[in-house]
Amino acid sequence: MVKKKIVVVGGGFGGVSAVDALSANPEFEIHLVDRRNFHLFQPLLYQIAMAGLSPSDIAIPLRTLFRKKRNVHITLAEVDQLDIANNKIHYDKNWVEFDYLVLCCGAKHAYFGNEKWEEFAPGLKNLEQAIEIRRRILMAFELAEKETDPIIRSKELTFVVVGGGPTGVELAGAIAEMAKHTLANDYHNADLAKIKVMLVEAGPCILAAFPQSLSLTAQKNLKELGVEVIINTRASDLSKDGLQIGDQYVPAKTIIWAAGVLPSSLTMQIPGEKDRLGRALVLPDLSLPEFKNVFVIGDQAACKSKSGEFLPGIAPVAMQQGAFLKDVIVSDMLGRARPTFEYVDKGIMATIGRSKAVVSTKGFNFSGLPAWLAWVFIHLIYLMKFKNRLFVFLQWAWSYFTFGRGARLITHKTWRFYDGEKIKLE
Numbered sequence: 001m002v003k004k005k006i007v008v009v010g011g012g013f014g015g016v017s018a019v020d021a022l023s024a025n026p027e028f029e030i031h032l033v034d035r036r037n038f039h040l041f042q043p044l045l046y047q048i049a050m051a052g053l054s055p056s057d058i059a060i061p062l063r064t065l066f067r068k069k070r071n072v073h074i075t076l077a078e079v080d081q082l083d084i085a086n087n088k089i090h091y092d093k094n095w096v097e098f099d100y101l102v103l104c105c106g107a108k109h110a111y112f113g114n115e116k117w118e119e120f121a122p123g124l125k126n127l128e129q130a131i132e133i134r135r136r137i138l139m140a141f142e143l144a145e146k147e148t149d150p151i152i153r154s155k156e157l158t159f160v161v162v163g164g165g166p167t168g169v170e171l172a173g174a175i176a177e178m179a180k181h182t183l184a185n186d187y188h189n190a191d192l193a194k195i196k197v198m199l200v201e202a203g204p205c206i207l208a209a210f211p212q213s214l215s216l217t218a219q220k221n222l223k224e225l226g227v228e229v230i231i232n233t234r235a236s237d238l239s240k241d242g243l244q245i246g247d248q249y250v251p252a253k254t255i256i257w258a259a260g261v262l263p264s265s266l267t268m269q270i271p272g273e274k275d276r277l278g279r280a281l282v283l284p285d286l287s288l289p290e291f292k293n294v295f296v297i298g299d300q301a302a303c304k305s306k307s308g309e310f311l312p313g314i315a316p317v318a319m320q321q322g323a324f325l326k327d328v329i330v331s332d333m334l335g336r337a338r339p340t341f342e343y344v345d346k347g348i349m350a351t352i353g354r355s356k357a358v359v360s361t362k363g364f365n366f367s368g369l370p371a372w373l374a375w376v377f378i379h380l381i382y383l384m385k386f387k388n389r390l391f392v393f394l395q396w397a398w399s400y401f402t403f404g405r406g407a408r409l410i411t412h413k414t415w416r417f418y419d420g421e422k423i424k425l426e
Ligand SMILES: Cc1cc2nc3c(=O)[nH]c(=O)nc-3n(C[C@H](O)[C@H](O)[C@H](O)COP(=O)(O)OP(=O)(O)OC[C@H]3O[C@@H](n4cnc5c(N)ncnc54)[C@H](O)[C@@H]3O)c2cc1C
Pocket: 009, 010, 011, 012, 013, 014, 015, 033, 034, 035, 036, 038, 039, 040, 042, 043, 044, 045, 046, 077, 078, 079, 080, 104, 105, 106, 107, 124, 125, 126, 166, 167, 264, 266, 297, 298, 299, 300, 313, 314, 315, 316, 318, 349
């Protein structure tokens, strides 16, 4: 029996789910290629940035995940070229052929043509960025502690998060909470009561994907934590010393970028139409219109729901799409018509701080402690594959009761990561 060779590029939510489903069929030979050797639980990245968890708590080696699957072969490499017309992809100076290709390389931050801002305002997409944000936040407190000039100290203690989506809200809430509770007694000179946390959103509300009532609740919760929420205002002219917010200049040492995403650079090499975000348009079976054996899923794909709206770039979409591909390829082998992907929307949630979250599920909206408990529960369920989920849970419980943040390590920056490229710093 000649096995079908399925190459999956990207071991994120979409890729892992696809390999999981496909590997159950012994007629498939699966090659998973990722530039990292681990699968990352991105929804908890902000906990790394905020020193609540350590990197290994939310990352698991791909080889560990598929250790028992004899038909899964893992390659650590960055795919740099696609030759879809000839059924080939390129990495490590080699062209590799496939019968089927699954592209699920995820997304990166969009600086809307101002890529140099990344130096002043890192985004939060990978572990390196999370550790860098942690370093900047913790360093700001250290510098404020030894600063004698009140003007400079105020700049050290000003934190600006740009982008009022779930990641921006989580970060802004967590910074304010950390200063107010966790660090309040640790710094004796820097007056942490004077900390300024700003969340800047260009649109008319934060958490725009949520019902208006939850968006307003989140805004109120942030205000209670001491976060200044600025809506209908664009951040511009970023530098290492501050940024322009509308017509106001804000001196700030720490700026974090959580505004806008673009699909991974490899998407530009995918033939065919793209949506306005640059994602590859796929058919209802998730294949490319001209290439039935090439699928694009997750954050790289522009896939329409039954009602004709584009699906959002969130983990459940990528996971459901990955699992669905098995049915498509099996249908091909049996000579049957391909099924159509239908997303099962279980709702959306975002956490704002300790005991504060918002949840919208099937027309049912709630907030506060019940929403926060739901958020913790769901994230623990999704951490199922991570062997240390009990440990993560215990750490959360510990932090909850003690306000502790155990991973407060300042590590030195020796390089930066931009769009897959590692750039060494002096
Ligand atoms: C900070 C943050 C918080 C989030 N919070 C939530 C949340 O609470 N709920 C939610 O549902 N979603 C959340 N998301 C979104 C969610 O993580 C994504 O929608 C999901 O990860 C998309 O899955 P994917 O498989 O498309 O891509 P990813 O999971 O990003 O995986 C892409 C993989 O491709 C690899 N890769 C990329 N390019 C190449 C290449 N050229 N060659 C080889 N490998 C490559 C990467 O290393 C990575 O492993 C969050 C995202 C972030 C960044």
